[in-house]
Amino acid sequence: MPELQKIRLAVIDDDSGFVTVLSKRTESAGWQQRTVSGGIPPEELVAMKLNALVLDPAVLGEEGWNYLEQVCRKLPELGVIVCTTRSTVAQRVRALRLGVDDWVGKPCHPEEVVARVEAVLRRRRRAGPVPDAGPLVLGELEIRADRFEAFVAGTSLDLTRREFELLQVLADSAGRVFEREAIYQRVWGYAMAHGDRSVDVFVRKLRHKLEKRSPAWRYIHTHFGVGYRFDPEPLGGDEAEAVSSAEPADDLPPVHKSLTLK
Amino acid sequence: MPELQKIRLAVIDDDSGFVTVLSKRTESAGWQQRTVSGGIPPEELVAMKLNALVLDPAVLGEEGWNYLEQVCRKLPELGVIVCTTRSTVAQRVRALRLGVDDWVGKPCHPEEVVARVEAVLRRRRRAGPVPDAGPLVLGELEIRADRFEAFVAGTSLDLTRREFELLQVLADSAGRVFEREAIYQRVWGYAMAHGDRSVDVFVRKLRHKLEKRSPAWRYIHTHFGVGYRFDPEPLGGDEAEAVSSAEPADDLPPVHKSLTLK
């Protein structure tokens, strides 16, 4: 799962040993971590654009609860993990009700803290809006996964679900040759029965729709005895000129480009 | 998202003392709780329309981890809280990475479990009500989240709660295609059971009310085999394409024919 953005974490704790070990761990995980002193006002936390905060309210003394409450109120989207020694059930319950996301007792293993931070953020992200995956552009073709549609020149190819999934699988690894079994496995989700021609049939449907909208390009290539490969290729000039000018009622099927064979 | 419905919780544990006390507590909180035996397959959990699950994997013996993994994979939106005795850091980390939301050691106070369940669910539910300053206007439709109402030309569509929430979910991400499962998850709050047609039925009701008040626009589009997409579209004056419905061999799209309309 691609982590689209680094996790930004702040730690408020004066247990230098704990902080050091934790830092080492988060750093190797590629997170951006900063250790801050206790008194930092919530406004500055906002400016830090944090995803999560690990803190030991003990360093704040009396102000601990007050601070916790302020932070939870002003940054409701921030993941807050309390990590402290000695606590009662009542305290933990109070904190969780206040908006704290998790509470771990010290001493604790940094790995567990990391895992809990991840769990908190995972939950928060899923709740949030799905980030638009950028559309994939190949040749004249544009694939928008968020719409389950593919476009050429702004108009939809009007693909069915299977057609779209097939296109997606092939195009996601453009340039690579897939065996039929592999394609089937990824699109249909289970093993292909011997003699099943579904892949061929759908490749044909896809080719047909692609050719209709993008006649000057060749997208799906056949590897005889092997399978298929997706690779956008503009057709050579000789054939392209016929296309460019008038709408050729039905242009003859262009000559097959020679295929590389095993 | 307003919390207008009871929290539905299932407990898998054979510690009758713990379960009893917990039940008492959740019941007084107005939750709907059910204690289930260990072997229940994930599919049945789906049918129970749960928001959260508290379980002690110990009752499942060897299968514990396997089960946890299955549940987390099949019901990613379900809040999962593990509550068990004796555990190592490695186990806790593994579980959290697997998708578990929280891990509490036994013995523990039911009140804390309740608080942790609430914290987990809070994470999932919040992230919605951003300062909905202005009403959302789409086509002839105006959605006022603050009033739980939608208007066309100043008059209310008179939507029921479910209808409004469905509209809100779809319209908030206008242009994006939602799969039924995703819609169900966001409107109903739990996983959709296989074969449930509720989404379809409510889409129909919504369409009906929209069409009654705003006949010149099309709002909800069907993506066959996938789901629905909200996108206000003025109907093109009339059905101009009724002229020649004959399908000449391969036609390039005269106008844009991008969407499958039903």
Next chain:
DNA sequence: GTGCGCTGTGAAAATTTGGTGAACGTAGGC
């Protein structure tokens, strides 16, 4: 050049999916 697969095609058959109308069960108001 010939023959044996493997792949392209077109269309019928089978299956799935979505639209609809209505029955059913429930909760709350009167």
Next chain:
DNA sequence: GCCTACGTTCACCAAATTTTCACAGCGCAC
């Protein structure tokens, strides 16, 4: 208790899509 509004579920139908088939065309080996 009776009635109304609403959410849920069902059954049936039509439409859309997927699967299956038989056959034609090609590619490659001999």
